Amino acid sequence: MIENFMESLNVTIDANRLWNLLMDLGKIGEGDNAGVTRTSFDQKDIEARKWFLKLLEQAELSPYMDAAGNIFGQIIGKNPELPAILIGSHLDTVNSGGRFDGAMGVLMGVEVLRTLKEKGIQPERTIKVVSLTDEEGARFDYAFVGSTALVETECSEKLKENLASATDKDGISYLEAMKQASLAGEYFNQINPDFIEQAQLGKNDVKAYLEVHIEQGKVLENEDLAVGIVTGISGGEWAEVTIMGEAGHAGTIGMKERKDALTAAAECILAIEKIAQDSSGSVATVGKLEVKPGSSNVIPGRVEFTLDVRDISNECRLSTVTEIYDSIRTIAANRGLGCEIRPVQSLSSVMSSPSVMKAVKDSLQELQYPVYELPSGAAHDAMVLGKLTDIGMIFVRSQSGISHHPDEWSTFEDVALGCEVLFRTTLKLLSTSGQ
Numbered sequence: 001m002i003e004n005f006m007e008s009l010n011v012t013i014d015a016n017r018l019w020n021l022l023m024d025l026g027k028i029g030e031g032d033n034a035g036v037t038r039t040s041f042d043q044k045d046i047e048a049r050k051w052f053l054k055l056l057e058q059a060e061l062s063p064y065m066d067a068a069g070n071i072f073g074q075i076i077g078k079n080p081e082l083p084a085i086l087i088g089s090h091l092d093t094v095n096s097g098g099r100f101d102g103a104m105g106v107l108m109g110v111e112v113l114r115t116l117k118e119k120g121i122q123p124e125r126t127i128k129v130v131s132l133t134d135e136e137g138a139r140f141d142y143a144f145v146g147s148t149a150l151v152e153t154e155c156s157e158k159l160k161e162n163l164a165s166a167t168d169k170d171g172i173s174y175l176e177a178m179k180q181a182s183l184a185g186e187y188f189n190q191i192n193p194d195f196i197e198q199a200q201l202g203k204n205d206v207k208a209y210l211e212v213h214i215e216q217g218k219v220l221e222n223e224d225l226a227v228g229i230v231t232g233i234s235g236g237e238w239a240e241v242t243i244m245g246e247a248g249h250a251g252t253i254g255m256k257e258r259k260d261a262l263t264a265a266a267e268c269i270l271a272i273e274k275i276a277q278d279s280s281g282s283v284a285t286v287g288k289l290e291v292k293p294g295s296s297n298v299i300p301g302r303v304e305f306t307l308d309v310r311d312i313s314n315e316c317r318l319s320t321v322t323e324i325y326d327s328i329r330t331i332a333a334n335r336g337l338g339c340e341i342r343p344v345q346s347l348s349s350v351m352s353s354p355s356v357m358k359a360v361k362d363s364l365q366e367l368q369y370p371v372y373e374l375p376s377g378a379a380h381d382a383m384v385l386g387k388l389t390d391i392g393m394i395f396v397r398s399q400s401g402i403s404h405h406p407d408e409w410s411t412f413e414d415v416a417l418g419c420e421v422l423f424r425t426t427l428k429l430l431s432t433s434g435q
Ligand SMILES: [Zn+2]
Pocket: 090, 101, 102, 135, 213
């Protein structure tokens, strides 16, 4: 079906140019296992940023960087006071991730702007492509830094505090890493974590934010569809939990006298699974566990683990989180152990704007392609930017639903169609009048 469809499609964008850039970018940070690693402000991330800035320069898209390290390219509209259309995603990856997550959405934005330029279209309102700093949070366990900086109003102090306290595995703080990156040359000198509020945008600066992203699930594949419209993005709650027990000799301390932090953590983790299973749709994950002192003949005295809870319903997510916290406290207390729960980040669900969804739907219909809607279980920058402006997302089918992995893949045809839908959606949003 897709093959026939691609043959019949009068594609406006240059799919080959887009694909080649995507493959080129995938080489920056490529490891031995073919996975891509570009974590925030590391050497490969800086290299990718330089590559991207050069691309924007070559495409004559007037690049600039803001205080948070977000990189923009743009076509200034005839009426630059009108709120702009923003298309974007992120260039950072997880450790040993894929070539598509984030990078595809950013490069599609560039392709859309290039196509507009080549067609000689100067829109009424300004259109920008943006690569947002650190969506993944892989290096400092702190995500959505670029998008948060764009929308923060009353909370920029909190953002600064988090940048000062978040550290990578070598003990380098986020703040230090950003200051180091600000020395990387032209454009980079705009990075300024001490005055990160300079990156903030007002509601009158942006009319809508559009993001194309790989689905990272199997829904589209099961439906035999290349592209889908995202209805909304699940909110999330992230926390760190510490269980405090007593370390002791594995041979001399009897089972009844023990205060084993790991067995308590194990009970907590099973309880977390059960609470999520019994909820109306929450998903909960413990993805990281640290056992101290971490010796085979010592009873674990202290365990730290992470908690990640998501739900499209804010109400259900909060009730799941409350139940989990209560359960952890009860389990620790029943075993005579201490516990500490530190909430790290909390993001509400965001629904896509009906007007943006309609523009995507109309574009699909124009292309005589089936319209299919699905929610996003994964968090995206669009969720954060939903606090600032109307958002909309387009998902492109992921082969076998694999993501955050070297095998992450979307086909040339699917990527081409996704970008064509983005281009047509953008034209529709640019043509809408008013603020
Ligand atoms: Zn992503």
